[in-house]
Amino acid sequence: MSRLWDGFSSYTVIGIANTVIHWQLFFVFRAAFDLSQAASNLFAFCVAATFSFYMNALYTFAMPASWPRFGVFMLCMGALSLGVGWLGDRWHLHGLITVLGFSLVSLVCGFLLSRWVVFRQGGQ
Numbered sequence: 001m002s003r004l005w006d007g008f009s010s011y012t013v014i015g016i017a018n019t020v021i022h023w024q025l026f027f028v029f030r031a032a033f034d035l036s037q038a039a040s041n042l043f044a045f046c047v048a049a050t051f052s053f054y055m056n057a058l059y060t061f062a063m064p065a066s067w068p069r070f071g072v073f074m075l076c077m078g079a080l081s082l083g084v085g086w087l088g089d090r091w092h093l094h095g096l097i098t099v100l101g102f103s104l105v106s107l108v109c110g111f112l113l114s115r116w117v118v119f120r121q122g123g124q
């Protein structure tokens with residue numbers, strides 16, 4: 001069980017930087033461009049996740065980044081981002097609640113997706 005969570009601390013540190021990037025862009029897209037929470041969350045996610053994908057490939061999983069891995073990660077987590085933003089719009093949540101909720105859910109879901117699928121090693 002503990003082997004499953006190997007690298008989680010490194011993933012979390014990179015995730016903090018990712019979160020700062022994501023939150024700032026989310027609020028810029030909402031305030032400056034008057035985009036929906038769904039669109040703002042997705043666009044901010046795409047920028048922040050590109051950064052964290054490459055950092056995690058290098059430092060957390062020590063595996064080469066590739067377009068197929070990047071595509072799987074972005075497709076799965078982007079769908080989650082869009083879904084959480086859509087719920088924020090639908091339920092009329094404050095933007096802070098939307099990005100906080102997404103940040104918490106994506107920390108665990110993103111790590112497990114990365115560990116089990118995106119950066120899966122042959123013996124796992």
